[in-house]
Amino acid sequence: MNLFQQIFAWLTDPEHWRTTLGIAGIPQRVGEHLQYTGLAVLVSALIAVPLGAWIGHTGRGGTVVVGLVNSLRALPELGLVILLVLALGITYAVPALTIALVVLGVPVLLAGTYAGIRNVDRSVVDAARGMGMTEWEILLKVELPNALPLMFGALRAASLQIIATVAIAAQISLGGLGRYVIDGFAFREFDQMAAGAILIAALAIVVELVLTGVQWLVISPGLRKARTTRVKSTQQRALEPASEST
Amino acid sequence: MSWVWANIDRLFETSLTHLWLALVPVVVGTLVSLPLGWAAARSKAAKAVLVPVSSLLYTIPSIALFVIMPVVLGTKILDPFNVQAALTVYTIALLVRSIADALAAVPESVTTAATAMGYRPLGRFFAVELPLAIPVLVAGVRVASVSNMSLVAVGQLIGVGGLGFFLLDGAQTSPPNYAEIIAGILAIVLLALVVDGLLALLGRLLTPWSRVGSGAGGKA
Numbered sequence: 511m512n513l514f515q516q517i518f519a520w521l522t523d524p525e526h527w528r529t530t531l532g533i534a535g536i537p538q539r540v541g542e543h544l545q546y547t548g549l550a551v552l553v554s555a556l557i558a559v560p561l562g563a564w565i566g567h568t569g570r571g572g573t574v575v576v577g578l579v580n581s582l583r584a585l586p587e588l589g590l591v592i593l594l595v596l597a598l599g600i601t602y603a604v605p606a607l608t609i610a611l612v613v614l615g616v617p618v619l620l621a622g623t624y625a626g627i628r629n630v631d632r633s634v635v636d637a638a639r640g641m642g643m644t645e646w647e648i649l650l651k652v653e654l655p656n657a658l659p660l661m662f663g664a665l666r667a668a669s670l671q672i673i674a675t676v677a678i679a680a681q682i683s684l685g686g687l688g689r690y691v692i693d694g695f696a697f698r699e700f701d702q703m704a705a706g707a708i709l710i711a712a713l714a715i716v717v718e719l720v721l722t723g724v725q726w727l728v729i730s731p732g733l734r735k736a737r738t739t740r741v742k743s744t745q746q747r748a749l750e751p752a753s754e755s756t
Numbered sequence: 757m758s759w760v761w762a763n764i765d766r767l768f769e770t771s772l773t774h775l776w777l778a779l780v781p782v783v784v785g786t787l788v789s790l791p792l793g794w795a796a797a798r799s800k801a802a803k804a805v806l807v808p809v810s811s812l813l814y815t816i817p818s819i820a821l822f823v824i825m826p827v828v829l830g831t832k833i834l835d836p837f838n839v840q841a842a843l844t845v846y847t848i849a850l851l852v853r854s855i856a857d858a859l860a861a862v863p864e865s866v867t868t869a870a871t872a873m874g875y876r877p878l879g880r881f882f883a884v885e886l887p888l889a890i891p892v893l894v895a896g897v898r899v900a901s902v903s904n905m906s907l908v909a910v911g912q913l914i915g916v917g918g919l920g921f922f923l924l925d926g927a928q929t930s931p932p933n934y935a936e937i938i939a940g941i942l943a944i945v946l947l948a949l950v951v952d953g954l955l956a957l958l959g960r961l962l963t964p965w966s967r968v969g970s971g972a973g974g975k976a
Contacts, residue, residue: 513827583899584948586906588913589923589941596932674817678910682927691819695914700833703914707823711816718815 516701517708526705534685536709542685543713546676550608551669554615559661562623566657567649575624579617587614587675595682607679614675615668622664626657659733662725669721670714677710687713759935767922771943774918777911778904779951781840785847786897792848793855794881803856810849818907821845822914839911846907847900851893858892859885891966894959898952905948909940919944 520526529535534542565571591610598606630653638652654661680688690706693699760767795802816824825831825838862885870884912920922940926933960967 517827581949584902584905584945584952586909586920586923586941586944588906588909588920589937589944592923592927593934593937593941596927596934596937670815670817674819677817677819678913681913681924688819691823692913703823703833704827707820710820711824714815714817714820715812 513700513704517704520701520705521708534689539685539687539689540709540713543673543676543687543710546604546607546611546679546684546686547669547672547717550611550615550672550676551665553608554612554619554668554672555665557612558616558619559623562620563627563649563654565620566624566627567645567653569628572624572628575617575620579621582614582617585614587671588678588681590614591675591679592682595679595684600683603682603684607676607682607684611672611675615672618668618671619661619664622661622667623657626660626664627653629660630656655730656733658729659725662721662729666718666721666725669717673710673714673717759933760939763936763939767919767939767943770917770919770921771947774905774908774920774944775947775951777836777840777908777916777918778843779901781843781847781904782897782901785844785900786851786893788844789848789851789855790886792852793859796852796856797859806852806856810852813845814849818842818846818910819913822911822916834915836911836916839908839914839916843904843907847904850900851896854892854896855889858889862888887963890962891959894955894962898955898959901951901955902948905944905951909944919947 527535527537529538562575565575587610590613591607594606594610595603598609627649634656635648635652638648643651676684676686677688677691680686680692687706687710690709691703694701694703694706792802792806796806797803813821821842822839823833825842826833826835829838829841831837831841866884866888867880870880875883908916908918909920909923912918912924919940922936922943926936926940
């Protein structure tokens, strides 16, 4: 059997799809992976979106956001996860992982929300103010809907980064699809390792596609054309790659 | 702190390995991205292939790409080359798009003027278009270098070496050797910041025109 056949055999073995005698099957591992990811993305968004909206609307603290994003990019995810899980103890492994993931997710979402709101055409905001809208109405009805394309870009980047980090969290005896890679490495079972890697990659791609679909449904059709023709500002350019690093 | 002083030689040696693992992919990736970005800026067909493939590759989490590499390349599973190849793929995926955008953003009046002055397409690329794209190129290379620094640490999960060793090694003793883990993290952050700073400096040296007058070139 060559390598491809071995990996295919591993992936199609019904034993690997069932959870028996406490040995988790693929569906359960996918569930764990999505559960850790979903929780962390939700908490990150609850912190980052209001804060980013406030910073973007008032314009206060913008340089702090850019600096924060740039310096956190250098922080090794693996080190952060290991350190937090050891510090809180293995009983609190899931909360510790969530904190580490939120630390990674917040800057990305914060930068996206901030940049999205800052990039709304000032004349549009002035027009809204001239029409007698209150500051809250301007934020909720004008700035946030117009900021959605960039905010969704950040949401996708943050989700992918969190999925990738959950995969390496298997190192500290947590579940998720990373288990197959880590266990496969420990037992020198390369078919298991490669199958796990393929599952992780597939999960990331599916999540990306689903979020892109949701983005297409949620964002006002009027913004679709504008996005492709508008020339990117230098600030947006500076923030964008930051939100992409995995 | 005492752990750091007792192991300063190992830290230094491992830092060099770490730099080697992280930066060779940046150099190779940049060299490959330039012709690809040029092609994507010129032809719609090339762009229609390169941009979606780049973003697809960028979507794949690092640990998965590290393990898939030997399947694709036929290399040994524990070969550090797998990690370097994967990081090269990320660098290319990141740079192709920004180089294509930067080259496409060179105003047509500039390229027409260069042509009128007698530049042939290849000479014009190196003398006019590439220099104008340097600020964007340097920004992309900085992002790639810094993120490679932290991804090499992930490579330690499949035994690649580098500073990631201290993160896992410190976690294996009981009680955990926090000094070792924190030293490993700080060494990675420090190296990343130094490399980032040096690249920023290089970018300034390569674009002397952006510091005089209105800096029109720097904003291209």
